[in-house]
Amino acid sequence: MKSNEILQDLKQAKLNGKEFIKWWRRENDFADYETIDRFIERGDHAEIENYTLLDMDEMWELAKTWKSSGLRCTKSEDGKTIEWQHTGKDGQPRTHTCPYNAESIMTIFDVETRGDTIV
Secondary structure (H helix, E strand, O other): EHHHHHHHHHHHHOOOOOEEEEEOOOOOOOOEEEEEHHHHHHOOOEOOOOOEEEEEEHHHHHHHOOOOOOOOEEOOOOOEEEEEEEEEEOOOOOEEEEEHHHOOOOHHHHHHHOOOOOO
């Protein structure tokens, strides 16, 4: 199926709390994860074998499987935040605090997996 064939499904999914799409090619050699907004915005017509949709909590759990330590969610009066400890490009340890939202989770996932999400 082509990505433009599923765009209507994705727009409806956003209304139902889904924020992420996991999709894979016919070759089934890797899975790609994106926010639904980014997938729709990108708008290319890649050949997709299939896809599944994830909400924020499901994607958070997936990110934690790739980053087994140094990643935690905290709750405060202002809402949920993510504390992310990782090694910077300069080799030094870094700690980032960011909001618990789709963009933050996707950024952390992309950095931690380095795009290597083999099915």
